[in-house]
Amino acid sequence: MSTKICSRCMAVFDGHKWFYDEGEHTRLMRNRKIELALCPGHQRIEKRRIDGVVTLRGTFLRNHFDEAVNLINNIADRQLHRNVAARVYNMKENGDGLTVETTDTSLAERIGREFEKAFSGNLMIQWLRDAEFVRVNWQRD
Numbered sequence: 001m002s003t004k005i006c007s008r009c010m011a012v013f014d015g016h017k018w019f020y021d022e023g024e025h026t027r028l029m030r031n032r033k034i035e036l037a038l039c040p041g042h043q044r045i046e047k048r049r050i051d052g053v054v055t056l057r058g059t060f061l062r063n064h065f066d067e068a069v070n071l072i073n074n075i076a077d078r079q080l081h082r083n084v085a086a087r088v089y090n091m092k093e094n095g096d097g098l099t100v101e102t103t104d105t106s107l108a109e110r111i112g113r114e115f116e117k118a119f120s121g122n123l124m125i126q127w128l129r130d131a132e133f134v135r136v137n138w139q140r141d
């Protein structure tokens, strides 16, 4: 297996595993013969594989909306460096809050735990289908 880079993000495959490395990706891009592929995260996005749904709700959320979106983006960015397959598939604002769909259970769980840590509130994590899918609910009024 040869070195590849993701055509949609800064993930790099070194012949054994995928990892996220902006510097290495930029360096490899200069090589015109480098093979382009989709990293595991983008493969999941392509297949619309959703492994976690996070629902965030409550008055506190509505009053701290930008802060909440920033926190989600920061968590997603950190998790990406641990696991390239863990991505936010979709984030949408709905009537009473924010729904985040993720391609990996670990990211959904982490968003819930980090919200509880940062803002307290009530967290409920529900594992489904032999822990292959997680539903995370966080609320603070």
Ligand SMILES: [Zn+2]
Residues within 6 Å of the ligand: 006, 007, 008, 009, 010, 011, 038, 039, 040, 041, 042
């Ligand atoms: Zn990618």
